[in-house]
Amino acid sequence: MSLLQATWQWLTDPAHWQGIDGIPTRVEEQVHLSLESVAIGALIALPVGIVLGHYGRFGNLAINISNVGRAVPSFGILVIAFQVFGLGDVPIVIALTALAVPPMVTNSYVALREVDPDIKDAARGMGYRGLAQLFRVELPLAVPLIMAGVRTSAVQVVATATLAALIAGGGLGRYIVDGLARSDNPRTLAGALLVAALALATELLLAGLERALVPRGIRLLSASAARRASTFKTA
Amino acid sequence: MNRRLGAGWLTAAAVVVLTFVAACGSSGGTGTTSKGTVTVAGFNFPESSVLAELYGQALAHDGYSVNYKLNLGTRKVVAPALQSGQIDIYPGYAASELEYYNNGAGEATADPAATTAKLNTYLAKLNAEALTPSQAFDGNAYAVTKATAARYNLKTLSDLTPIAGELVFGAGPECPTYKFCLPGLSSVYGLHFKQTLTLDTDGPATRAAFKNGSIQVGLVFSSDADLNALGLVVLQDDKHMIAADNVVPVVRTAIATDEVKKVLNNIDANLTTADLVTMNGQVELLHQDADAVASAYLQQHSYFA
Amino acid sequence: MQAGLFLDIVDPWINWTWLSTHIPYVLAAVQEHLTLTAIALVGGLVIALPLGIAARRWTNLHLRPAALTVFGAFYTIPSIALFALLIPYTGLGILTAEIPLVGYNVLILVRNVLVGLDSVPPEVLDAADGMGYRPFARLIRVELPLALPAIFAGLRVATVSTIGIVTITAVIGLGGLGQLILRGLIESFHTPLVVATALCIVLAFLSDLAIALAQRLAVPWARNP
Numbered sequence: 001m002s003l004l005q006a007t008w009q010w011l012t013d014p015a016h017w018q019g020i021d022g023i024p025t026r027v028e029e030q031v032h033l034s035l036e037s038v039a040i041g042a043l044i045a046l047p048v049g050i051v052l053g054h055y056g057r058f059g060n061l062a063i064n065i066s067n068v069g070r071a072v073p074s075f076g077i078l079v080i081a082f083q084v085f086g087l088g089d090v091p092i093v094i095a096l097t098a099l100a101v102p103p104m105v106t107n108s109y110v111a112l113r114e115v116d117p118d119i120k121d122a123a124r125g126m127g128y129r130g131l132a133q134l135f136r137v138e139l140p141l142a143v144p145l146i147m148a149g150v151r152t153s154a155v156q157v158v159a160t161a162t163l164a165a166l167i168a169g170g171g172l173g174r175y176i177v178d179g180l181a182r183s184d185n186p187r188t189l190a191g192a193l194l195v196a197a198l199a200l201a202t203e204l205l206l207a208g209l210e211r212a213l214v215p216r217g218i219r220l221l222s223a224s225a226a227r228r229a230s231t232f233k234t235a
Numbered sequence: 236m237n238r239r240l241g242a243g244w245l246t247a248a249a250v251v252v253l254t255f256v257a258a259c260g261s262s263g264g265t266g267t268t269s270k271g272t273v274t275v276a277g278f279n280f281p282e283s284s285v286l287a288e289l290y291g292q293a294l295a296h297d298g299y300s301v302n303y304k305l306n307l308g309t310r311k312v313v314a315p316a317l318q319s320g321q322i323d324i325y326p327g328y329a330a331s332e333l334e335y336y337n338n339g340a341g342e343a344t345a346d347p348a349a350t351t352a353k354l355n356t357y358l359a360k361l362n363a364e365a366l367t368p369s370q371a372f373d374g375n376a377y378a379v380t381k382a383t384a385a386r387y388n389l390k391t392l393s394d395l396t397p398i399a400g401e402l403v404f405g406a407g408p409e410c411p412t413y414k415f416c417l418p419g420l421s422s423v424y425g426l427h428f429k430q431t432l433t434l435d436t437d438g439p440a441t442r443a444a445f446k447n448g449s450i451q452v453g454l455v456f457s458s459d460a461d462l463n464a465l466g467l468v469v470l471q472d473d474k475h476m477i478a479a480d481n482v483v484p485v486v487r488t489a490i491a492t493d494e495v496k497k498v499l500n501n502i503d504a505n506l507t508t509a510d511l512v513t514m515n516g517q518v519e520l521l522h523q524d525a526d527a528v529a530s531a532y533l534q535q536h537s538y539f540a
Numbered sequence: 541m542q543a544g545l546f547l548d549i550v551d552p553w554i555n556w557t558w559l560s561t562h563i564p565y566v567l568a569a570v571q572e573h574l575t576l577t578a579i580a581l582v583g584g585l586v587i588a589l590p591l592g593i594a595a596r597r598w599t600n601l602h603l604r605p606a607a608l609t610v611f612g613a614f615y616t617i618p619s620i621a622l623f624a625l626l627i628p629y630t631g632l633g634i635l636t637a638e639i640p641l642v643g644y645n646v647l648i649l650v651r652n653v654l655v656g657l658d659s660v661p662p663e664v665l666d667a668a669d670g671m672g673y674r675p676f677a678r679l680i681r682v683e684l685p686l687a688l689p690a691i692f693a694g695l696r697v698a699t700v701s702t703i704g705i706v707t708i709t710a711v712i713g714l715g716g717l718g719q720l721i722l723r724g725l726i727e728s729f730h731t732p733l734v735v736a737t738a739l740c741i742v743l744a745f746l747s748d749l750a751i752a753l754a755q756r757l758a759v760p761w762a763r764n765p
Contacts, residue, residue: 003628021433070700071744073707075718076737079725083733087443159618163708167725168433168440176624178408178433180711183311188624195621203616231648233701235618235708281727306726307713439728522551522558522729524565 003185007193010186021174027198030171034158034202036093041100041157042150049105049149053112053142054134062109066232069102074160074234082167092164099160100153103232107149111142144214151206152232158202160235162195172198270297273490276304276313276322280437281518281525282373282458282511286326288529289506290484293498296538305525309409309436310335317487318361324499327485329354329368330478334414336361341414343478350479362488366496369503371511373458374480375415378467383451391473392424395452404428405450407436415477416454423476428452458508460516482506501539555731566720566735573716573743576706579638581698584645589691591646592653593679604654611647619644619708627712637709644705645698652694656687685759692755699751700744707740717743 001009010016017023052062077098081091115138123137165173175191178184273294277287284305291301304322307313314335316322329350330343336357343350347368354365379389387398395402404426410416411431420426432449434440437456442465444450455462455469457477462469484499514532517523533539559566595603614622622640630636660683668682710718717736724733 067700067748068741070697071704071741071748073704073717073721073737073740075707075710076721076733076740079721079733080737082439082443082725083728083730086447087440087449088447155616159616162618162620166711168435168443173620174433176620177711180624180627181309181311181408181436182412183309183315185628189628192621192624196617196625199616199618199621200613231651231697231701233615233644234704235620279726304713306722439725442728519727522555522727522731524562 003189006186007189010190011193016190023194026170026172026174027194029169030158030161030164030173030198033089033092033096033161033164033169033171034154036089037096037157037161038100038150038154040093041097041153042104044097045101045104045153046108046146046150049108050112050134050139050142050146052105053109054138056113059109059113063106066102066106069099070232070234072099072234074099075163075166078160078163078167087168089169091167092161092169096157096160099234100157103152103156104146104149107152108142108146111145111149112138114145115141144210147210147214151203151210154206155199155203156232156234159195159199159233163235270299270494271490272300272302273323273495274302274304274321276307276316276325278310278313278325279306279308280456282456282515283326284525285511285514285518285529286482287324288526289502289533290324290326290499292526292529292533293502293538294495296533297494297498299495309407311409317363317485320487320489323490324484324486327365327483328373328480329365329483330374330480331413331415332365332483332485333357334478339412339414339418343414345475345479347479347481347483351481351483354483358485363485364488364491366484366486366491367500367503368479368481368483369506370508371458371482371503371506372480372508373456373482373511374477376455376457376459376469376472376477377420377452378445378455378462378469379452380445381466381468384468384470389470391471392420392426392476393473395470396425399426399428399452402428402451403430403432403449404452405432405434405441405444406454407438407441408433409436410454415480419476423474458511458515459519460512461519464520482511502533505536505539551728551730553730553734558731559735566732566739569715569717569720569736570739570743571716572714573703573706573718573740576634576637576641576709576714576716577699577702577747579634580641580645580702580706581695583638583642584649584698585695587642588646588649588653592650592657595650595654596657607650608647611643611650614640614643615647619705620711623709623712632712634714636712637706637714641702641705641709645702648698648701649691649694652690652697653687656690657683659690660686688759689755692751692759696748696751699747703740703744703747707736 019025049062052058074095077095078092081095085091085094119137119141120133123133128137161171162173162176164171165177172191172195175187175194179186179188179191273291275287275291275294277283287303287305291303295301304316307316307322307325310331313322313325314332317325329347333343333350333354334341336354342353347370351365351368358364377392383389383402387394389395404417406416410433412418417431432444434444434450434453437454437459441450441453441455445453445465445467453467455467457469482503484503486495486499510532514528517528518525591603591607594601595607617640619640622643623636626636626639630639664682664686665678668678673682706714706716707718707721709715710722715722717740720732720736724730724736
């Protein structure tokens with residue numbers, strides 16, 4: 001039996017779809033870890049980026065933080081988190097949150113800065129001040145780029161969560177790591193295919209969500225900034 | 236403008252070339268040896284690296300050119316690598332090797348010589364052989380925390396039988412199918428744990444799991460040096476499930492000249508379990524490098540020459 | 541949990557004695573790391589440059605959307621999954637490590653090559669045609685030089701990303717600084733772990749700087765797009 005046939009057999013074996021090591025469990029673990037990390041990351045990153053962008057302060061820091069984030073090796077951060085916090089979800093979520101924050105800060109900052117100054121003038125002329133201007137004028141216009149940042153983070157967090165298996169974590173990476181240890185090639189390949197599928201599905205889902213939620217009337221501002229921020233790969 | 240462009244391209248090219256040169260530069264060739272090249276591999280735990288270094292450095296001292304593939308993986312990765320000729324030697328453990336090559340037929344005994352002889356009947360068909368087993372021994376061992384031992388009054392593995400259902404067990408991914416792990420615990424001692432966690436084989440995850448209470452029983456190796464420091468105590472294998480896991484080199488027949496065999500057997504004839512524990516301590520507790528530890532040991536014994 | 545039961549073996553985050561006696565070991569890891577990175581960058585460029593040029597020239601082949609989609613999908617897949625997929629076919633070696641790394645870089649670089657070439661003003665192209673440049677000469681002597689800022693920008697992003705992902709090749713026996721991280725994990729030994737992580741960040745910054753400097757030398761008239 002060829003490797004591909006054996007892998008197909010592995011994937012279609014009902015025993016692999018139930019229990020603590022079953023595919024649904026592993027997918028749920030990876031999604032759960034990712035959601036937690038992106039949510040916490042967003043709670044930290046978005047307010048910071050938005051406020052800095054609104055007031056135009058610490059621009060260099062905000063823009064360069066995603067360069068720093070790109071430079072940090074995710075494998076190293078995960079292992080350091082493991083050394084500090086031991087086993088379980090806590091070290092994984094902490095490491096993934098740290099990786100999720102930078103692109104969201106940068107994108108939020110740039111999004112706010114890129115709001116057309118003429119529009120801000122008009123808003124001021126209409127009587128909007130300070131926070132009202134921020135919430136009712138600037139933010140709605142900034143949403144596309146902010147969402148692009150969240151999407152970039154989320155896709156990378158889902159991908160990096162695969163590495164959790166290297167520090168005895170759960171998720172689909174478990175199949176890859178266990179398969180390699182046991183020289184169980186069908187398991188390894190099945191794991192790799194499932195991981196790839198999950199990553200692609202995340203990207204497509206979030207891209208679709210973005211397209212659905214952002215009104216067509218609002219163009220994606222500053223394509224180069226968006227492109228720069230979306231090339232963010234940590235795993 | 237053209238000249239500047241030309242200079243620009245040259246600079247860019249120079250940067251690339253320099254990176255390459257810097258990157259590839261100092262991996263220059265070494266001197267030639269007359270006796271040939273061998274590749275020594277080890278499993279992915281520190282003791283195996285030390286043993287591989289012992290074999291390799293002794294052979295190098297004897298005039299061979301030695302390549303190392305340390306931390307290659309579990310037996311399921313290393314054994315096929317030997318069969319395919321990617322590696323020439325690895326430091327095996329007699330009983331575990333036998334039960335791997337005979338597909339778990341259950342032929343290993345507590346007698347290292349008999350176990351190795353049986354092992355060789357299987358290796359012969361694969362153009363490999365196991366040399367003379369050492370008295371140095373390192374087999375699977377099952378540990379509990381001192382608190383757990385005190386609470387249930389545990390000294391032997393048999394003591395676990397009545398209470399196994401209340402305990403969580405942690406081991407590596409190969410444990411469910413490895414004869415001297417879960418299958419053995421179940422068939423010899425009738426142990427059925429509340430839950431089995433897949434962690435690693437005597438690695439940091441297992442230790443972390445003990446530490447945070449995720450597991451009460453875990454797989455370790457009998458020659459580990461850090462068990463006491465970690466507050467762990469090994470339960471005695473009173474029904475002798477663990478067979479003769481004596482250190483024995485597994486080599487490809489193609490490179491198993493009398494010379495090679497002599498060098499390796501010299502080491503194993505003198506290696507003791509106490510030596511293993513000492514060297515493990517140097518690596519695990521003092522964080523010394525496996526090659527330095529092996530080197531010190533060999534020099535101390537004048538390479539057994 | 542079970543306080544007092546475990547004697548925490550004192551292990552400082554950086555043991556400077558260990559570091560000072562292991563400089564060659566660390567440098568060897570840095571060397572392997574840089575080699576793997578360099579191969580991935582050169583490989584990526586060697587594919588991305590012709591691909592980008594061809595995509596613009598032969599638009600009937602629809603290379604642009606095809607390349608961006610295919611390499612874009614590839615980019616989404618985690619490296620460890622790609623290594624696992626390749627091992628049965630290409631073994632545990634440099635090829636298995638480099639195929640995904642090169643693939644990721646192709647996406648980053650081809651996007652920037654396209655943007656760079658797209659950004660050449662049509663008046664400049666007209667002027668070049670008027671001066672008698674034939675298509676190939678126009679490409680080499682006018683279009684590509686003007687696209688350099690974008691290409692350099694792509695190289696910077698690709699380099700920093702690659703340096704981080706190279707650490708993951710430790711799971712197939714390579715890894716460069718990733719080997720130190722792995723050792724830190726297996727032996728619960730902090731120093732190589734922290735040193736390797738810090739060095740990765742430093743290497744990323746230095747490489748970024750080096751490429752920015754090379755860009756200044758090669759295209760002194762332009763800033764970042």
